[in-house]
Amino acid sequence: MAGSKVRIRDAEGADQEAIRRVLLSAYEQYRHDLPESRWSEYRENIAHAVDTPGPTDWLVAERDGTIVGSVTLFNSSLVAYGRDLGIESPIVRLLAVAPEARSQGVATALLREAARRAKLAGAETLHLHTSDMMASAVRLYERLGFERATDKDIWNGDTLVKSYRLRVIEAALLES
Secondary structure (H helix, E strand, O other): OOOOOOEEEEOOHHHHHHHHHHHHHHHHHHHHHOOHHHHHHHHHHHHHHOOOOOOOEEEEEEEOOEEEEEEEEEOOHHHHHOOOOOOOOOEEEEEEEOHHHOOOOHHHHHHHHHHHHHHHOOOOEEEEEEOHHHHHHHHHHHHOOOEEOHHHOEEEOOEEEEEEEEEOOOOHHHHO
């Protein structure tokens, strides 16, 4: 599987269950980082996100006919989070890569396509939010050129959800 090329495409209705499986398997690694009640709520929110309208785009990464990753793209913080954080540029949410497809460029390909779409839409930046428990994701974001945007941080209970932004106008991510 690792040798074949990943294709990024728009999700279709028939992809919902495959996307849900990828999301749940990808986020399972955080189960022990959260109290059980918080994990149950988080897991349920992730599972239901597949059925919730709102994203401008829902992208999937497909390899050999199998969905191995996905990401959503929203056009503002009001739509993405239900609250206005003053972000009027595209926002990435729910980036997920199936555990068996990690370290194979899937997340980078999904983020590259999200950044390309943001730039085509005339946006100057692409935003995302993450937390310290997602350390490997944070390393990826920083390696790809995302910078902290502390003015857009939010709190979810006692968890600081850190904001990052990529300046798509000058993003090296789009040059490869």
